[in-house]
Amino acid sequence: MKKEDVPQDLSSLGKMSKEVCYATDNSGKYVTKLSKGWDIKITALDATWQDIEERIAAAHEKVLHKETSPLLFFMERGLMDIGILASYTGFWKWQIKRHLKPGVFKNLPDKKLRRYAEVFNVSVDDFKNMNVHED
């Protein structure tokens, strides 16, 4: 990549900090240049986030239809899979899988619910009722 081709498409990171890029000058020598971002990278991130939003919405629907528990909704929202959640909460993976069933979830004691709620940074009530307050 030539120095003058270093992209300057403003990304969400670019608003806070530019990134260092390595590129070649006229004589072919490598130099560094700051970049505000690259459209291709921005859209890759956008596509990923769009998918995440869709997954959250789908989880929300499923909870309302009693096909899963609010846990799934908060997992999607926290970009977590069962493995990550297991290591944050200390539950086993199979326990989490069980807690994803609405019938099991309904009867979970507050003590267990609190472990989840703390990880997701919400109150137990909000956790049970799938309430979120945008931050």
Place this chain on the structure above:
Amino acid sequence: MKINFEHLQSAHCENGVTQSLLKNIGVHQITEPLAFGIGSGLFFVYIPLLKINNGPVIAFRTLPGHIFKRTCQELGIQVVRKKFTSKEQAETFLNECLASGHPVGCQVGVYYLPYFPKEYRFHFNAHNIIVYGHEEDKYLVSDPVMENVATLSSYELERVRFTKGLLAPKGQIYYPKARAIVTEVQIKKAIRSGIKKNANNMLQIPVPIVGVKGIRYTGNRIKKWRDSLGLKQAGLYLAQLVRMQEEIGTGGGGFRYIYGAFLQEAHAYHPIDTLLEISKMFTLSGDLWRTAAVQASGIYKGRIGSQEDFNVMGDYLLEIAEIERKAFLALSKIKWRT
């Protein structure tokens, strides 16, 4: 308390931490490309059975921690490295390091990193920062991919040092043990050895998913993604490929460019003209990674998406694999004079 420390911005976090920490102990010759090259940073691996953020696990550089470790090893610098199970001990140890005048590298997760934009905060645990002091309630942080220094409260720092999941940092701290003077002879030797090791990693590991073979494998897999995953999921996989390739700051096949820059710097120590020729091959490879990313973006934006488009995408990777194979083969055959 503040240690005399100069913040340097770099393209990649671990390179940057390595560069800054080594400069700080007196290795004035070190640059980001040298750290990357001596640490044998260039790599490729695609792990088909593992998933991260619902997408494929693909890395364009060596395992986290290796660049620092190998660079120090090659230059004969002793390293202190510690992981913790207790958060209190982790903080106490950090404070002791700072009190004794050592800026330290910390492995952190970015999910809770407050100065990153929200869009970048995934459960990615292999980010590296330097903590170089403590003022009032705040730790002073030099994040090598950022233009400016930052601060973190002790709670915030503890949180990012103890994120969970794949490659969990476990409060990992590392720093060079003592001041060191590195001679030109040592650097020459380190460059040679770093190149050899890197060529080995890319060419010789007998597993189809790593190195040059891994790039080829991924290229062939991509051609099948449309059928096996469906257009939408395949697009998301490609977006993930681009995101991994373009980790913050490596802008556009960035690791290949850094390696190209490294070979030019290596030429200053070893005046063998082949190094400059091979540097151009890495520039070419970096350019092709960029072109491939543009093709991928056409697919995840939904602008294109026929099987032919996936074939073109896969073929770019096959072409890249061939260029990098030739480049590393040439590197492994260099006749070093010193």
